[in-house]
Amino acid sequence: MVNVLINGYGSIGKRVADAVAKQDDMKVIGVTKTKPDFEARMAVEKGYKLFAAIPERKHLFEEAGIPVEGTLDDIIEDADIVVDGAPKKIGKANLENVYKKHGVKAIIQGGEKAGDAQDSFNSLWSYNRCYGKDYIRLVSCNTTGLCRSMYAINSVADILKARIVLIRRAADPNDVKTGPVNAIVPNPVSVPSHHGPDVVSVIPELDGKIMTSAVIVPTTLMHMHSIMVETSGTNRDEIIDALAKTPRILTLKASEGFDSTAKIIEYARDLGRSRYDLNEIAVWEESVNVVDNEVYMMQAIHQESDVIPENVDCIRAMLEMESDNLKSIEKTNKAMGLIK
Amino acid sequence: MVNVLINGYGSIGKRVADAVAKQDDMKVIGVTKTKPDFEARMAVEKGYKLFAAIPERKHLFEEAGIPVEGTLDDIIEDADIVVDGAPKKIGKANLENVYKKHGVKAIIQGGEKAGDAQDSFNSLWSYNRCYGKDYIRLVSCNTTGLCRSMYAINSVADILKARIVLIRRAADPNDVKTGPVNAIVPNPVSVPSHHGPDVVSVIPELDGKIMTSAVIVPTTLMHMHSIMVETSGTNRDEIIDALAKTPRILTLKASEGFDSTAKIIEYARDLGRSRYDLNEIAVWEESVNVVDNEVYMMQAIHQESDVIPENVDCIRAMLEMESDNLKSIEKTNKAMGLIK
Incomplete structure (x- = not known):
């Protein structure tokens, strides 16, 4: 059971969190938000441990009555991998300034550029290439x-x-x-x-x-x-x-x-x-x-969701949890209830 | 100066009427409408002679206070050519049931099928082919x-x-x-x-x-x-x-x-x-x-208007008013105030 941290519980992040939570070989150890909006409140209501992505804003969550466990720095060292869900360009900055600094593996999303990570992931084409790698970009929808x-x-x-x-x-x-x-x-x-x-x-x-x-x-x-x-x-x-x-x-x-x-x-x-x-x-x-x-x-x-099962497979590849991409795809699909 | 009748003063018909009216070698002898709506009223206000496209509906125009000169049958014999502006499929029916019966040349629009007329018109490509022809389809926008x-x-x-x-x-x-x-x-x-x-x-x-x-x-x-x-x-x-x-x-x-x-x-x-x-x-x-x-x-x-100058050129070709397509294009463009 590997520990996954979702940094940025937005359109992609909240979906990856739910997809990871459904797998039997990985768990969500926390999700982060930059602001205390309804998505943050719902993350807590769904049982995810919420952390302030920006330390200086932690008090805003408390003032809004949304309980936070701490800040990103308090949880990141517990993660085996971070799935970045930040907006375009912030993902690259997070990779350089946060993930590499903490030596934690990370997936950044398709808004970033191909050269920003070690390789570009798709479950069918580049699973093997990304196997065991540290920093991978998951291409766009x-x-x-x-x-x-x-x-x-x-x-x-x-x-x-x-x-x-x-x-x-x-x-x-x-x-x-x-x-x-x-x-x-x-x-x-x-x-x-x-x-x-x-x-x-x-x-x-x-x-x-x-x-x-x-x-x-x-x-x-x-x-x-x-x-x-x-x-x-x-x-x-x-x-x-x-x-x-x-x-x-x-x-x-x-x-x-x-x-x-x-x-x-x-x-x-x-x-x-x-x-x-x-x-x-x-x-x-x-x-x-x-x-x-x-x-x-x-x-x-479907722009919001076709990359979600790919994120799950990418975690398995990067953490060397399953060497056969088709087996990972099947496992992910089954847990998520996909048709095929 | 040739006589042009616009049968169907709708999206295409009203534009063709205005484009024809601007030429110095053709004139609009009348426009028809099937119903007494604001377009019918504006046709009269613009100085076009209005005719009821469907004889049985002539009284509706009179009841609506929109003066009509008569019905399609009263004017069609005066036309050298009819530009059909009827909706899809009605154009073909008009061609078969009205224009051919009266032996008047006619242009039907691009909603009809290629086989419905003698040829398909574009000012650059088929002007010469349509020269002197009786029934031509002007292709879609x-x-x-x-x-x-x-x-x-x-x-x-x-x-x-x-x-x-x-x-x-x-x-x-x-x-x-x-x-x-x-x-x-x-x-x-x-x-x-x-x-x-x-x-x-x-x-x-x-x-x-x-x-x-x-x-x-x-x-x-x-x-x-x-x-x-x-x-x-x-x-x-x-x-x-x-x-x-x-x-x-x-x-x-x-x-x-x-x-x-x-x-x-x-x-x-x-x-x-x-x-x-x-x-x-x-x-x-x-x-x-x-x-x-x-x-x-x-x-x-621009779906409503790119075919309009083509209709004017098509009239010139079918009535053998100008043998050089580029001269017709230039003449049409100048009268309509086009850039080129």
Whole structure:
């Protein structure tokens, strides 16, 4: 039973905490917050030991009537690994200023850059590379999703050239400061976007073979990818079969009512998923097509949650708890109640 | 001076009426409406002669205090050409049941199918083919925009394979019944979408060389295209130059503030454009890139208005008023006050 500390109980952190708590080989020894908001109160109510991420703010929690056990410094030495859930750029600062100083292993999230850690993690592609490592970056939701679908395609054919257009959600559901409300925003406005190189940070063999462009649109539910992949040779049945065999990819049929990201989220709600998380990515079955050995498909990514089971697997790899990535995936999935 | 009748004074019809009225070689002899709404009242206030599109409803206009000159049947024989502005599928029915019966030339809009008319019109590509013809379909806003950018690319290199992802606006600004409000909708959910074949209806030489997929997103302002075109060989400077030389394409810089479709529409408003129409399509200059002879770019399409000047050119072609398409384009643009 290894000790996991969640530094930053926000969108990612609170989900990783719950996922870790469900595993039988790891436990959450504490979570941190920078401010005493409702998430902090709920962390305590859920039974997590709460620590002030910033020592000078400890009194704010006490004044707000939210009990804290201490500050980050009081707990970090007890951790075998820290999962960083801080906002973009803060994760890197935490790695340099806190985790390395304390000599504790750490996972930083996909908002940080590839070079900020020793390697970039995806359960299917780089589990072995990250095995036993100290500082690992867990790639973003979009990159995680692309790694899964590239894994499926790669399992039946060589990928010669992948072209992907990412249609990104504007803001998470709880974010009222971010737009657009009514516009399409090329982001970045230059082509290629950074997503291709980020996939390459996980899958070096795709270097020079992946081009991505991205826009942001006014929705909060999910990202979406339109994927076009030239291959050495395959057919639709092979791809459908490969998607079915790849962990954490669901193939959903528009003919069954999955006609948009909204219906996919409705499905997650009906499944009774906590926070309506869909940790698996969803591929629309009708969108899968192969013409002249080029694979076409469209997929949806729940931005808040597809990386969560990857964080659990990453802990197992870094702490050398399980050498077989597929066994870790299966164990994580089972504990979290994932479909596959 | 030729006589133009606008059958259906709606989103397209009212714009075509204003564009025709600005030309010195054609005039609007009447517009029709199916119901006495504010658009009907404004048509009369603007000086257009209003006719009831459906004879049985003439009394509704009179009861609403909106003067009508008569019904469609009273004016259609005076027309040299009818521009149909009816909703999808009604245009085809009008062509079969009304225009052909009266032996009057007619333009139907892009909601109809390629086979419904004699040919598909774009000012740059098929002006000569449509010259003197009787029944022509003017392709949709998206197809019109794609035809323009393919023209620019084709002017400097052979197009080997075009891949385009269309990110479509959910509804026009005045439409309160259509969604999505918060979702991304693959539409169609199958790949390829119909947009590729629709471009081929204008540009037969692209048959088998264009693949499109499309999604609908919650915005009302503009469509957007992420374009990837393998060519026989070109470079960025050539493409930028070709875009600059192609009529009705504006190249806008994100560095000047054009960071989204919303800013492009703000520009059209600041230009003083009627109804903030941007009849030109807009390409983001920073998005233009050429890697391994493959052209990448992103463009925005004002769905309500890019086809309007094309309707004017189409009238000139079908009535054999000007044999040179570029001269017609220039004449139309000048009268409408377009930038290029």
